[in-house]
Amino acid sequence: MGKYLKHPLGQAGVVLFLAYLLFDFGIAYIPPLFGIASAPIPNSVLLQYLITVSVGILIWVSDNEARWAEFKEPMHRVMVDPDLKTARNSLMVLIPILVALMTFSQVRPTVAAPTTLRSIHPAPPGRIDFQGTTLELGSLQNPLRSRGSMEEHYEEGKRVYYENCIACHGDGLDGQGHYAHAFSPVPVSFQDIGTIAQLTESYVFWRVAKGGPGLPNEGAPWNSAMPAWEDFLTQDEIWSVIIFLYEQAGHEPRTFEEEGGEGEVE
Amino acid sequence: MMAVMTRWWAVAVWFAAASAALASGSLSAQDGDALGQVTYERWCAGCHGLDGTGDGPGAGYMLPRPRDFTQALYQIRTTASGDLPTDDDILAIIDRGMPGTTMPGWEALLSNDEREALVQYLKTFSRFFSADEIPQPLEFSRATRSNADVLAEGERLFREVADCAACHGDGGRGDGESSPALVDDGDFPIPAADLTENWLFNGGGEAEDIYRRLLTGLDGTPMPSLADVITAGVITDEQLWAIAHYVRSLSPDNPPGITEVVRGVLFEDAPLPSSVDDEAWDEIEGAYLPLAGQIIVMPRWFHPRVDGVWVQAAHDGETVAVRVSWSDPNNSPDPEWADWKSQVIALMQPKEGDPPDEGPTPDQLVVQFPMQMPEGMERPFFLRGDNRRPVYIWQWQSDRDGALEGEARGIGTEAFLSGGQDLTVDASHADGQWQVMFTRPLVTEDENDLDFVIGEAIPMALFAWDGDNGESGTRGAVSSWYFLFLEEATPATVFVAPALAMILTAALGFLVVGRAQKRERQSGKIKSETPNS
Numbered sequence: 001m002g003k004y005l006k007h008p009l010g011q012a013g014v015v016l017f018l019a020y021l022l023f024d025f026g027i028a029y030i031p032p033l034f035g036i037a038s039a040p041i042p043n044s045v046l047l048q049y050l051i052t053v054s055v056g057i058l059i060w061v062s063d064n065e066a067r068w069a070e071f072k073e074p075m076h077r078v079m080v081d082p083d084l085k086t087a088r089n090s091l092m093v094l095i096p097i098l099v100a101l102m103t104f105s106q107v108r109p110t111v112a113a114p115t116t117l118r119s120i121h122p123a124p125p126g127r128i129d130f131q132g133t134t135l136e137l138g139s140l141q142n143p144l145r146s147r148g149s150m151e152e153h154y155e156e157g158k159r160v161y162y163e164n165c166i167a168c169h170g171d172g173l174d175g176q177g178h179y180a181h182a183f184s185p186v187p188v189s190f191q192d193i194g195t196i197a198q199l200t201e202s203y204v205f206w207r208v209a210k211g212g213p214g215l216p217n218e219g220a221p222w223n224s225a226m227p228a229w230e231d232f233l234t235q236d237e238i239w240s241v242i243i244f245l246y247e248q249a250g251h252e253p254r255t256f257e258e259e260g261g262e263g264e265v266e
Numbered sequence: 267m268m269a270v271m272t273r274w275w276a277v278a279v280w281f282a283a284a285s286a287a288l289a290s291g292s293l294s295a296q297d298g299d300a301l302g303q304v305t306y307e308r309w310c311a312g313c314h315g316l317d318g319t320g321d322g323p324g325a326g327y328m329l330p331r332p333r334d335f336t337q338a339l340y341q342i343r344t345t346a347s348g349d350l351p352t353d354d355d356i357l358a359i360i361d362r363g364m365p366g367t368t369m370p371g372w373e374a375l376l377s378n379d380e381r382e383a384l385v386q387y388l389k390t391f392s393r394f395f396s397a398d399e400i401p402q403p404l405e406f407s408r409a410t411r412s413n414a415d416v417l418a419e420g421e422r423l424f425r426e427v428a429d430c431a432a433c434h435g436d437g438g439r440g441d442g443e444s445s446p447a448l449v450d451d452g453d454f455p456i457p458a459a460d461l462t463e464n465w466l467f468n469g470g471g472e473a474e475d476i477y478r479r480l481l482t483g484l485d486g487t488p489m490p491s492l493a494d495v496i497t498a499g500v501i502t503d504e505q506l507w508a509i510a511h512y513v514r515s516l517s518p519d520n521p522p523g524i525t526e527v528v529r530g531v532l533f534e535d536a537p538l539p540s541s542v543d544d545e546a547w548d549e550i551e552g553a554y555l556p557l558a559g560q561i562i563v564m565p566r567w568f569h570p571r572v573d574g575v576w577v578q579a580a581h582d583g584e585t586v587a588v589r590v591s592w593s594d595p596n597n598s599p600d601p602e603w604a605d606w607k608s609q610v611i612a613l614m615q616p617k618e619g620d621p622p623d624e625g626p627t628p629d630q631l632v633v634q635f636p637m638q639m640p641e642g643m644e645r646p647f648f649l650r651g652d653n654r655r656p657v658y659i660w661q662w663q664s665d666r667d668g669a670l671e672g673e674a675r676g677i678g679t680e681a682f683l684s685g686g687q688d689l690t691v692d693a694s695h696a697d698g699q700w701q702v703m704f705t706r707p708l709v710t711e712d713e714n715d716l717d718f719v720i721g722e723a724i725p726m727a728l729f730a731w732d733g734d735n736g737e738s739g740t741r742g743a744v745s746s747w748y749f750l751f752l753e754e755a756t757p758a759t760v761f762v763a764p765a766l767a768m769i770l771t772a773a774l775g776f777l778v779v780g781r782a783q784k785r786e787r788q789s790g791k792i793k794s795e796t797p798n799s
Contacts, residue, residue, distance in 0.1 A: 035374065079782040092775050100768035107763045111751045113526040114723050116643055162312040162324030163617075166368070167561060167568065171309065172375040178368050181524065182558035183746045211562075213647065222645040222655070225746055227562040248308070 008071040012057045019053040020046075037174075037192070118185065119218040121199065124206045128214075130230055140202035142253075144239045157244025160237050168225065173249050183225040190249040197251035201242055204253070208238050302387025305380045313368070318391035327568045328368045329613055331454055335391035339451060339486035342469035344403035347483040347491035350394060352401050356385045366459075366466030404481060404493075407503050409474055412511035420512025423505055428492060430509070433458035438516040439698025441595035446603045451486045455609045457571075458488075460593045460698075464517035466573070471517060477510035522554030522574075527723060529553070530579035530586060530752035538580055538587050542692040542703040547589055552576040557730060557743035562649055563677055565618040569610060570743035571732035581708065581752045586718050588750070589703040590631060590728065597664055597695040598733030599626030611736040622741060627733035628665040630742070631702055634658070634727040635716050635750075637673060645725050648746045650674040658716045662691050662702050664733070669704060671715060677740060688712065708752075721754035 004010035023046050031038040041049075061071040078084050078091065127136050144153045161169075168187040170177040175189035188195050196204055206214070212224025229238060246253055307316060313324040318335035325332050333340075340351040342359055360381050363371035372381060389395040410416065424430045424438075433448060435441035438461030450456045464471030469479050483491030492509075495501055531550050539546040556574040559567045575592040596603055611622055636646050637656045644655070651657035653675050661682065662669040669691035672682035688710040693702040708718040718724060726749060731742040 032374075037374075076782065079779045080786040088779065092772065092779070095775060096768040096772040099771040100764040103767040104760070104764040108760055109721060109754055109756060111527055111529050111753065112723070113749045114643065158312055159323040162322060163327060164561075166312070166324055167327070167559065171312065171368075171370050172372065174375060176370060178370070179558035179561070182556040182744075184526070213652075217644065220643065222647045222652075223747060225558075225562060225648070231564065 007074070008061050008067050009074050012061060012071070015057055016050070016053060020050060023049045037189075116220055116223065118220040118223075120194075121203075122216050122219040124203055125216075128206055128210065130209055130235060135205075137202045137206055140205065142201045142205075142239050142242060144236065144243060150243070153240045153243045154247050156237070157240035157242070158248075160233065160241040161244050161248075164229070164232065165241070173245065185220075185223060187225075190245050190251070193251070196245055196249065196253070198254055200255065201239075201246075201253045204242050204245070205238055208233075208242070299383070299387065301380060302383035302385075305376065305384050306387050309372070309376065310384070318388070324368075327614075329454060329569050329610070330367055330450065330456060331452060332369070334452065335388050337451070337486070338392035338394040341484040341486055342479075343482050343485070344406075344478065345401045345482065346404055346493065347485060350399075350401040352403055353385050355403075356388060357381060360384055362470070364468045365470075366463075366468055406474075406478060406481065407507070409477070410504055410507040410511070412473065412515070416508045417512050417515050419505065420508035420510070420515075423501060423509050424512055427501060427505075428495065428509060430513075433488065434461055435595070435698045437697030437699065438462055438513065439593045439595065441698030445595055446606045448488045450488070454613065455606050456487055457595070461513050461516045462593060463573070464514065465521035471514070471521075473507075473510045473514040476513050477507055480506055480510060524556065525553045525748075527553070527749045527751050528555075528577045528579050528726065530581045530588075530750055532753040532755060533580055533582040534755065538582050538585060538705070539589070539703070542589060542694050542701045546580075547578055547703075550578045550580055550589075552578045552591070553748075555728060555745050555748055557728065557745050560649075560729075560740055560742055560744045562744075563740055565620060565622070565740055567614070567618075567737060567741035567743075569614045569735070570730075570737065571735040572730035572743045575728055575730060575745075577728070577748075579750055579752070581718070581720070583708070583720070585705055585707050586752065587703060587705045588633065589701060590633065591699060591701045592730060593698055594629055594695070594700050594732050595698045596734055597700075598629045598735075599665065600734055603734035607734045607736050614736065622736060623738055626665070627731075627736075627738040628663040629700060629733050630661065630663040630729075630731040630738075631700075632662075632729040633660040633704065634674075634729065636725055637714070637716060639716070639719060639722065640725065645747060647676075648727050649744060650677040650680065652676055660689055660691075660704050660706075662693060662704070664693070664695070664700075669702075671706075673714070688715075718750075718752060720752045723749035723751050726750040 005014065023041060028038055028040040062068045078088055081088075124137050126138060127134055129135075144150075166177050167179045168177040168183065169175055169190065170180065170187075173190040175187040175192075177187060180187050190196050207226070209228065209230045211228035212221050212226040213228050215221035215224060233241075242253075245251075306314075311322050313322045313328065313332040314320050314335065315322040315325070315332075320332040320334035322332065338350060340355065340359070342364070343349070343351040343355045345351060345355065359369075360376075361371055361373040363369045376384070424434075425436060431438075431442055433440070433442040433444050435445070435458070440458040440460045442458055445458045448456050448458060459467065464476075467475065467479075468484070469475050479489070480492045481496075482493075483489055492501070492506060496503060496506060529551065536546065539550075554574055554576055557570060557572055559570045561568065571594060572592050575590050578589045578591075580587050607627075615621065634650065635658045637651070637658045640646075640655075646652060646655035646657045650659075651674050656673050656675045659672050659674055659680065660669055661672060661680070668687075669689050670682040671687060671689050672680050674680040689704060689706045691702060691704050693700065695701075706718075708720070710717070716724075725747045727747050728745045729742055731737040737743075
């Protein structure tokens, strides 16, 4: 065993195998051990990562003449050594068969859903019509933040959330409500730092008010089960539920001031 | 790549936070009370109410209603019926939630300290809990092994001795004769559990879980404990295990995974199934499609009876056959369920616009496709299409013979053809289950409906209504888009590319090895000749 581990070819194999384990299982299962949500990476991404690792390994083994020669030696031996004739012949049969099988798995007719390319946070329109008034999204601020008591807004938002949102987005704001599994795309998790934490309140207002049907085509509006809440809620109810979302999930809304001097927004 | 980096960054932050928490030591009792209250008010009060009576703002949209903690009635316990739960019992419910209800599991969302503090805080809502009397869990026997004899014995006991079928029905789908009249301790209607969906059992779906529920009962619900029946010598503990194994066997071995695609199996030689109970259906794999309440347009419906349907499909190149099966305890409208219906409507009617139709309402099923095969990825809106992209629908209802083809451009705009129908339907209701089979030629003369194409994913969505559960119109269960994929015969050309690839690879192999050996021989010759010269 130790002998093989000292050989550059053995080392390359071990590194590649460990990298595969890390990418295919580690990414999906290690963070959850620490309470952080994760998911398996798609095979195409896995392949890219492994190609990157392979290139790195090749650079490393070819960096030194002696190591390069040592690295190639076993492969060369399989090709020419009379003692390894059985291994050679087996490989000459097995490799073409493997290639044939891989090709077949690519070209055979498959029963698969078409991939839907969907922009998760598509660009918002400049202005929206909300129950008869025109709102400029670029300059739209949450009016409740400068009026009344934040605690009351939070409680009001909680009422709105529990009456309308938990069935899909869940009590834990994790997108795991009891209806969540019935819809594709799945409801957004507000806990995820990729959602409301990187959006402005005006953007969230647009998404809540116009829902799935208000998405532009790149957002695949025909699939979204998000209702257009302008049909159910008043403007203040939407603003209060937005305050609740940020407070409950422990995120801050994104503001334009943070972006370093861009300041004015059209 | 960025996403991966942020995840690892998050792990590092978590490590730092966890070590800091460990360093600060465990919580004192007083901190625990405060933490319990803060956690409760933040995460639990929305449904269970600030005072623990189960009347938070979310409660009116849920049936069963959220637990009233002042009653100290806990369904899932390890203690005897009528006894209080242990701390571990309460913690287990918080951690795992109550599958089949609106109560989620909190294990991943709240810390250990928070969940343990919650247990103590919940107990303060009821005067029944006291520090002097600590509830003792029952001793549970070890699981017996299951086999065909055990299952047959379990079935006999289920139907004839323990009287389970009176509520759960002979097939276990919650359609027993007492089921329409069941109410819980809060006088809310409660369905007898559908024992064919063990992934939705409140206390877990394995035989061990079922055995425990049989022994402890589900306090606060009509489900009694069978402990007395054992004490009285009517059945033995081993027989209780037989019932548990039998109940477990009513559900699939594994909960159904979510499949996006329903495979329409190609019948090349055999004839297509000709009726809804044709044995040919048994050979066709079904896909389970979960459904959820329609909560997108007013009036919404938060209490659908149909939580999922099994779909099977087949075609023979000319005709497509689709069978949809789902649990529904009765064939609506049924006078025995009239009370149930009016109670459910009264309970699930907060702020939901016009009251539902008076009078009898049938069970219904709609299977929906786009009116035309979509170009690219655009599709009609999954909820009955829209103005630009209409949908094509098959509609069946329990109080009418036949099924109708129709179109819709949005919910409420359904229009059905009365003549020139190409669709046939066969439906049956037995043992608490509807099975409805549709057949239609793949291609029809009608230019306005969908021609089913072979070898492409056809968007498909399903909607179901249980009339006697108060469902009609927009009050029902919906799904988003799934796909129906009619298999094509494997064409011979598929084998050309693999064969070519194999020949090329083999040729390349011979070339490389041959050259290597040639070079080796030449260098070998040089080496062997050198000493001689």
